Amino acid sequence: MFLRDTITLSLQAVISHRLRSFLTALGIAVGIAAVVLLTSLGEGIHRYVLAEFTQFGTNLIGITPGRTSTTGFSGGVISNVRPLSLADALALEKLPRVLAAVPVVQGNAEVKSETRSRRTYVFGVGSDTPLVWQFRVAQGRFLPGDDPRTARAFVVLGSKVKTELFGSVNPLGRRLRIGNEQYRIMGVMASKGQLLGFDLDDAVYIPAGRALALFNRESLMEIDLLYAEGSRSEEIARRARQLLIARHGAEDFTIITQDQMLDVLGSVLNILTLAVGALGGISLLVGGVGILTIMTISVNERTAEIGLLRAVGADRRQVLGLFICEAVVLAGIGGIAGLVIGAGGAWLLGQVVPALPTHTSWSYVVFAELLAVFIGLLAGVLPARHAARLDPIEALRAE
Amino acid sequence: MIRLENIERTFQVGDEQVYALRQINLTVRVGEYLSIMGPSGSGKSTLLNILGLLDRPDKGVYHLDGRDATHLDDRPQAELRRHKIGFIFQFFHLIPRLTATENVELPLTLAGVAPAERKQRVMAALAELGLADRARHRPDQLSGGQRQRVAIARATIMRPALILADEPTGNLDRASGQEVIQTIEALNAQGMTIVMVTHDPELGGRTRRQVRMNDGRIAHDSGADDEK
Numbered sequence: 001m002f003l004r005d006t007i008t009l010s011l012q013a014v015i016s017h018r019l020r021s022f023l024t025a026l027g028i029a030v031g032i033a034a035v036v037l038l039t040s041l042g043e044g045i046h047r048y049v050l051a052e053f054t055q056f057g058t059n060l061i062g063i064t065p066g067r068t069s070t071t072g073f074s075g076g077v078i079s080n081v082r083p084l085s086l087a088d089a090l091a092l093e094k095l096p097r098v099l100a101a102v103p104v105v106q107g108n109a110e111v112k113s114e115t116r117s118r119r120t121y122v123f124g125v126g127s128d129t130p131l132v133w134q135f136r137v138a139q140g141r142f143l144p145g146d147d148p149r150t151a152r153a154f155v156v157l158g159s160k161v162k163t164e165l166f167g168s169v170n171p172l173g174r175r176l177r178i179g180n181e182q183y184r185i186m187g188v189m190a191s192k193g194q195l196l197g198f199d200l201d202d203a204v205y206i207p208a209g210r211a212l213a214l215f216n217r218e219s220l221m222e223i224d225l226l227y228a229e230g231s232r233s234e235e236i237a238r239r240a241r242q243l244l245i246a247r248h249g250a251e252d253f254t255i256i257t258q259d260q261m262l263d264v265l266g267s268v269l270n271i272l273t274l275a276v277g278a279l280g281g282i283s284l285l286v287g288g289v290g291i292l293t294i295m296t297i298s299v300n301e302r303t304a305e306i307g308l309l310r311a312v313g314a315d316r317r318q319v320l321g322l323f324i325c326e327a328v329v330l331a332g333i334g335g336i337a338g339l340v341i342g343a344g345g346a347w348l349l350g351q352v353v354p355a356l357p358t359h360t361s362w363s364y365v366v367f368a369e370l371l372a373v374f375i376g377l378l379a380g381v382l383p384a385r386h387a388a389r390l391d392p393i394e395a396l397r398a399e
Numbered sequence: 400m401i402r403l404e405n406i407e408r409t410f411q412v413g414d415e416q417v418y419a420l421r422q423i424n425l426t427v428r429v430g431e432y433l434s435i436m437g438p439s440g441s442g443k444s445t446l447l448n449i450l451g452l453l454d455r456p457d458k459g460v461y462h463l464d465g466r467d468a469t470h471l472d473d474r475p476q477a478e479l480r481r482h483k484i485g486f487i488f489q490f491f492h493l494i495p496r497l498t499a500t501e502n503v504e505l506p507l508t509l510a511g512v513a514p515a516e517r518k519q520r521v522m523a524a525l526a527e528l529g530l531a532d533r534a535r536h537r538p539d540q541l542s543g544g545q546r547q548r549v550a551i552a553r554a555t556i557m558r559p560a561l562i563l564a565d566e567p568t569g570n571l572d573r574a575s576g577q578e579v580i581q582t583i584e585a586l587n588a589q590g591m592t593i594v595m596v597t598h599d600p601e602l603g604g605r606t607r608r609q610v611r612m613n614d615g616r617i618a619h620d621s622g623a624d625d626e627k
Contacts, residue, residue: 005508016496308492311453312506312553313481315474392453396492 001318010326013298014333024294025334028375031284032338032368033345038280039364040346042273044357049269050262055192056133060258061225061237063092063244067254082248083219086148086209089126091247092223095239097231100128103148103208104222107215111204112177113165120161121203122178124211130189132226135200140172140187143207151207155183159191160201178206179214233257277364281371287334288375295327295383306387307395316388323384324377331376335369342368400561400592401427401450406459408445419445421615423459427594429560432587434603435596437612443596444565446612450594451484451563452476464560481510485554485591487583489566491546493538493553499525499545500534503552510557524552528582544575551582555591562586564595568602580605 014021065084086103093101105124110117127145130137143154155176162171176183183206192200208220227236237255245251299306309319343365346358406423409416420442427433435443448454449461452468461469464483471479486492493502500521507517525531528548538546547567554562564583568576580602587593597603611619 001509001511002514005514009508012496012501304492305494308488308494309505309509310477311451311480311486311492312509313477313557314509315477317474318477318509393448396453396488 001321006321006325007329009322010329013302013326014329017298020294021330021333024290025330025337027287027290028284028331028334028372029287029338029341031280031287032335032372033342034283034338035277035280035368035371036339036342036360036365037345037349038276039273039368040342040358040360041349041356042269042276043361043364044346044350044359046266046269046273047359048357050265053262053265054258056135057226058258058262059227059229059231059233060132061227061233061240062256062258063223063225063240064221064254064256065219065252067252082252084223084253085220086212088244088247089148089208089220089223091243092225092240095225095236095243097228097236098225098240099228100126100132100226102126102129102132102224102226103220104224105208105211105215105217105220107211109179109214111161111165113171113174116165118161118164120158121198122211122214123203123205124208124214125205126208128226129205132224135192136190137187138190139170140185142187143205144186146207148207148209151209153181153183153210154186154207156187156189156205157185158189158199158201158203158205160199161204162188176204178204181210181214233259273361273364284368284371284375287372288331288379291327291330291376291379292382294330295323295380296386298326299323299383299387302387303390303395303398306390307392307398310390310392311396320384320388323387324380327380327384328373328376331372331379332369335372338372339365339369400429400431400464401425401594402460402462403449404460404462406446406449406456406461408442408449408454408456418615420449420456423615423617425610425617425620427592429592430587430590431608432584432593432606433595433608433610434606435594435610435612436598436600436603437618441612442615443612447563447565447594447596450561451486452480481506482557483559483561485557485559485562487547487550487554487562487564487567489569491538491543491550491570493546493549495538498535498537499530499541499549499552502538502549503556506553506557520556521552524556525549528552542575543571544578547571547575547579548582551579551586555586559591561592561594564593566597567595568599569597576602 063084089101089103092098103124103126107122108119109122111120125143126148127143129135130142137156138159142156143151146152155178157171165171171185171188174185176185189205225236225240227233234257237257241251241255244253306319343360346360349356350358403423403425406420407418408420409418423446435446437443445454449456456469460467463479468479503521503524504517507520522531522534525534528551530545530548530552533541533545541549562583567583568579571579583593583595595606603609609621610617
């Protein structure tokens with residue numbers, strides 16, 4: 001018997017009970033739609049979060065002082081961590097394929113204009129910050145490329161600080177008091193938004209060397225490297241590691257590439273998507289029970305037909321195949337309808353609520369459809385086996 | 400064609416063993432036209448089911464076409480039913496959602512005959528039985544006689560050697576019954592062996608050989624055609 005004929009016969013049986021088949025397929029359709037919609041949301045959130053995290057650019061390597069590792073020595077012996085210095089940042093910047101290195105010191109300080117004052121974040125950074133963090137200057141210029149150890153007292157304002165302290169007045173060239181020092185305002189940054197609770201707009205940016213003095217720190221908190229597009233992050237990280245080991249005498253720092261961070265983040269978000277997909281899978285299971293029910297009823301109703309099939313030469317396997325195929329056809333139709341509803345719903349949601357990120361991942365879609373067919377298969381096996389095991393004489397007698 | 404030796408078939412009813420068939424010995428030659436008659440419960444339907452490989456005897460041997468068909472597995476059994484045996488039922492047993500063509504086509508489909516050949520054979524068979532203009536009708540759009548003729552077309556589409564008919568006119572009015580019987584007799588004239596179970600003495604009287612059953616035994620056998 002040809003597979004095509006099996007499918008045709010199954011389709012005819014499905015079509016002959018339009019309403020019933022429609023409702024049964026609807027159960028699967030709702031399940032698949034739920035899976036597709038939920039994974040679309042999960043995938044959308046995935047992309048949204050990754051975009052948030054890559055808004056500082058992707059070719060980044062972060063170096064922080066200290067190292068988290070366990071050794072056999074007592075703490076006293078190994079606590080000879082050297083600070084990350086401005087000189088380290090300058091040396092790193094000279095590595096091949098490194099475009100820029102930004103030293104970062106961060107703290108909290110009182111910032112005063114002539115009339116107002118505000119407690120805000122103070123970032124001590126280098127002159128390449130706009131390039132490395134992909135951060136645009138709205139007004140004026142960013143900090144000049146002075147030697148960071150002897151940088152002049154200039155400041156650039158985050159957009160929120162500018163509004164709070166100066167309102168609509170142009171602040172360029174005015175003075176600002178940070179701690180006990182006077183700074184001259186060089187520029188205002190464009191709005192960048194929040195990241196993990198850090199409001200980059202509610203901050204001011206001063207040269208790193210001055211920030212070290214302001215906060216009375218020895219070590220930078222971080223050095224961010226920007227490397228050229230097309231370079232391998234591991235390679236740059238290896239070179240930076242070699243350089244710093246040579247300078248410090250030991251590996252007393254931690255290097256994290258953006259790639260590694262995104263990998264970790266990505267795997268966490270994948271689990272999230274999988275989890276919401278599994279929630280949708282529950283409704284798919286319910287749809288499967290619906291198919292099981294209808295197929296059981298169908299086999300009972302069509303006992304005489306099964307007897308006839310046996311009489312005209314169908315063996316048990318063929319009867320089994322016909323009824324399983326029918327369940328799979330039902331599930332498959334439901335699955336396709338569910339895909340249309342789910343993907344359409346996700347698209348519509350994206351159109352109506354643009355803030356809600358949705359993205360339909362086709363691998364999930366294919367998986368959902370296969371799952372629907374598989375559920376049909378499972379749901380069909382039991383009733384089909386019952387059909388195949390019917391005694392043909394008994395079956396023929398039923399009318 | 401058919402040789403039954405000492406066939407017995409019992410059914411369990413409650414804790415009682417009921418004999419449906421006892422000590423059945425019957426030989427049917429190729430091309431015979433045979434009726435089995437007898438009161439209800441005499442075992443004639445059980446005998447027909449055993450002949451049709453839908454049921455198995457508890458004892459005895461069944462030779463079909465020179466081959467021992469008593470203890471076949473499901474698949475070779477289905478294979479034999481498909482190629483050697485055609486069934487005609489009292490209640491037609493057409494599948495209601497399929498058209499006349501599709502109903503007749505069913506055995507060919509199950510046998511895996513290619514679609515193009517199927518269509519050709521089905522059209523020829525329907526035309527032969529005067530049903531060409533009913534090809535696209537569903538069973539509920541056909542008269543009783545037409546339905547039974549569709550069922551006959553289905554039973555004969557595989558060109559089986561043996562036709563088993565169970566009260567083929569039992570559900571038809573006189574005129575259509577007559578038509579159906581003539582159709583069956585025409586098949587016999589083409590060389591098919593016909594075994595027909597019936598209540599109707601008039602119908603039984605038309606066959607060349609008559610077997611009368613009673614209480615699971617063959618009470619009377621008019622003898623094979625050529626022994627007369």
